[in-house]
Amino acid sequence: MKKIVSQVILGAAICIVSMATVISMKKPLYLTDAETRVGSYLSSSLGPTTCNARFIEEKLWQMECYNHPGNKKFLFSVVSAEKSPVPTSRSFYLVALNDNAILNAREGLMQYLQIGMADIAG
Numbered sequence: 001m002k003k004i005v006s007q008v009i010l011g012a013a014i015c016i017v018s019m020a021t022v023i024s025m026k027k028p029l030y031l032t033d034a035e036t037r038v039g040s041y042l043s044s045s046l047g048p049t050t051c052n053a054r055f056i057e058e059k060l061w062q063m064e065c066y067n068h069p070g071n072k073k074f075l076f077s078v079v080s081a082e083k084s085p086v087p088t089s090r091s092f093y094l095v096a097l098n099d100n101a102i103l104n105a106r107e108g109l110m111q112y113l114q115i116g117m118a119d120i121a122g
Helices: 002-024 029-046 101-103 107-115
Strands: 051-056 062-066 072-080 092-096
Touching: 029 051, 029 062, 029 072, 029 092, 029 101, 029 107, 051 072, 072 101
Parallel strands: none
Antiparallel strands: 051 062, 062 072, 072 092
16 A cells, blocks of 8 residues: 555656646747747748747757748747847847758848848858
8 A cells, every 4th residue: 555655646746847847848928929920921921831949958949930832941049039139129039040041031021030140151
């Protein structure tokens, strides 16, 4: 009986720790803003595009956007406006990380997001 009780307590503790981890990694509002706005802006010029930000490591988020008709992938790092190296009116700041993101950062509506450029030359 003691063994069963201890297994139940251990199982409950594992569940609590797992839930706490998931809750602590919940996307901040600036990320959902970035996903929505960038997806909309890319969709306006390229067709249906979806964006999803994912946690990389402490306070570092990366956002991947996929343009479905063209099968293009756009990769950005995302930080809150407070951590932006330049003043921004948005809740987020983006840095383009791959060629597609860099090429489209100054096109259409994307130009209004003040996207920084990563040095991907090597």
